[in-house]
Amino acid sequence: MIDRLLGFLTPRQFLARYWQKAPLFVPQALPEFRDVLTPAELKALAAREDVQARLVVERDGVWSVRHGPLSAGDFRGLKGARWSLLVQGVDQVLPEGKALLQAFSFIPYARLDDLMVSFAPAGGGVGPHFDSYDVFLLQGLGHKRWQISGQRDRRLVQGAPLRILERFRAEQEWTAGSGDLLYLPPKYAHYGVALDDCLTYSIGFRAPSAQELVTQFLAYLEENLQVTGMYEDPDLRLKRHPAEIDGAMLDKVAHLLEAIRWNRAQVADFLGRYLTEPKPHLFFEPPSRPLGFGAFVRVARTRGVRLSLKSLMLFHGPSVFINGEALRVASGLRGWLTRLADGRELAGLNAAPRELFEILYEWYRAGWLELPAARRSHG
Template sequence: MDTKLALLGGLTVNEFLRDYWQKKPLLIRQAVPGFKGLLGPQQLIDLACRDDVQARLVTYQRKQWKLRQEPFEPLDFEGLSRKGKWSVLVQGVNHFLPQAADLIKRFSFIPHARLDDLMVSYAPKGGGVGPHFDAYDVFLLQGLGHRRWQISTQKDRTLVEGAPLRLLKSFKVEQEWVLEAGDMLYLPPHCGHNGIAEDDCMTYSIGFRTPWYQELAEQFLVYLQDRIEIGGTYADPELKAQRHPSEISADMLQQVGKAIRKVKWDEEDVANFLGSYLSEPKPHIFFDAPAKSMTEGRFAQALEKNGAVLDLKTQMLCHGNTVFINGDAHPVGQGCYRILRELADARMLPPSRKLTRQAADLLYQWYLDGYLFPNSKQGSNRHE
């Protein structure tokens, strides 16, 4: 079976999008045949202890849930199994493992603008994070061990008061399955679910963000404040004495309202905002410039011979003739746009790719910024 058909349980992409995406759950047995996971429990714990990683530790002891956020040290994980049920969850694993980035590429039938990251969780037998729902789409791919998933499409989303997690107060199980390595469960937003480890268990969660309109509106106003210019100052040369000096006059309201209504935007403004905002790295993400950078000529030779790849942390989107990379917008010519869109789509450029001058200049600047590098063994070691 075609790998993409296997990933979706024999469905074509169009069938999946039509019948399941954002509509209802889908269980797929052996979505990724032979998949055993990308790292072991101790490797995940080691990753959780890095200072550039977002991680959480969830414990359940004496009928109480507790949540800890990073930073962690190895000692934080010692002896946990003797103290109760627990889980460790690490965000953005695709930023550190090339194999994780390759796994995410299997889901490229969903636009990159919707992708959040790959989260990996580990729990010993009985561990989990309790019944909850998420406000995003997620594919739950089983690696090591077995996890029992219970789901509910209930409308009651009342949360447990005072809990450190968004736990459902009343969770009514409608369906449940045990997933083994290579099995996958797709859940649309707000579908209640509870995952319980049947044994030492690791789950790979490929999440797709669904930003709140409130969040987008607030950030759009922040975006606009640096791009608007309303001339003039408030003036009232015909000011009349007021009976109540504390009242804001109708004249002031009218004049200020007229000025504010001069703030305008169009679809291009919205597109540029979305490209910049959705490609902006999370606050904890930083890029390292090459320790010893190549000259522009040497860099061009390396691209000709080996091609280029994006750094695992780089986010790149496109619209119209504008390319967005890590929060920055770059309007470019059509020829350059086609080349850079190819890079954004595949996260790499093949060797011997003919470049426009503008594309070559941008690629070299992004190399100096640490956003990409020549596709060579030496470059790939940066992620190890």
């Protein structure tokens, strides 16, 4: 399926030739693709508190954006307007959305962001724009005309509530139907317009800015760095200007600040926590009537376990990261937990040690991990 998804390129070839380098349009990348939800179901998701949604409306060249939760009233009075509904994080609320996202697991989970689904009637779109991250655009219901450009002119329309390009010059154009896929590297200008009622699935990838990474890492250091000592100046001399910060004080403070140091292990710990931190609008629901530990073990041995749709899990060396927390695990448990992180589910637990179940049970009680429902027998 992956070979078809990438236009009969292997993942290695795709990464070498296209990833962050050039766009790629793949007709019938998923020829039997079925929408994971209907337009009506997407509107229902947009009404939820735990989902991020936007209604983008363009009327006579004037753009507006309404943010969710959205009600039925938000969709009234749109006659004569061009509009598009965008819902983020569909993979965090629909198992089918998570399954679609995992079809792109040839890109590391550390880079994977979420699945956004958009619906637009004929003429709808969000204007010509560019993204600062990689994106795969998979067409579902209906048809969409895509125009793209490698232009370097990225000036934006002043005062618009969206990052709409002031001047867009199309260089390539396609009409995407169900199962067609368009990959775009960062900052590649594109303009999609619905030709009829259509659903588009955007598989986006995280690309934090250098400023964001530095800011978050400094916050991490603030919580984890301990520096001893205090400012001292037993050699203080009488100064001509009492309001002056003199060179001696600057030198002493500069020397104190040299204690701010870090190593690769700290960077790995920061990245694991940062990349798995749930988005602020997400919350976990622990089981209303959790099983006791013994019952949990018996069921898990039979059915296995799986991560909650909202859970994020990564690993590095002996450390496992889940939902912003870090756990250093013994070598005998690493294989089990890396399998869970890679596949998001774990079966074949008959030979698993008690220590593994103790970790899994804690995550189960927190709502981070679930027990699959019992399979129904047919006969």
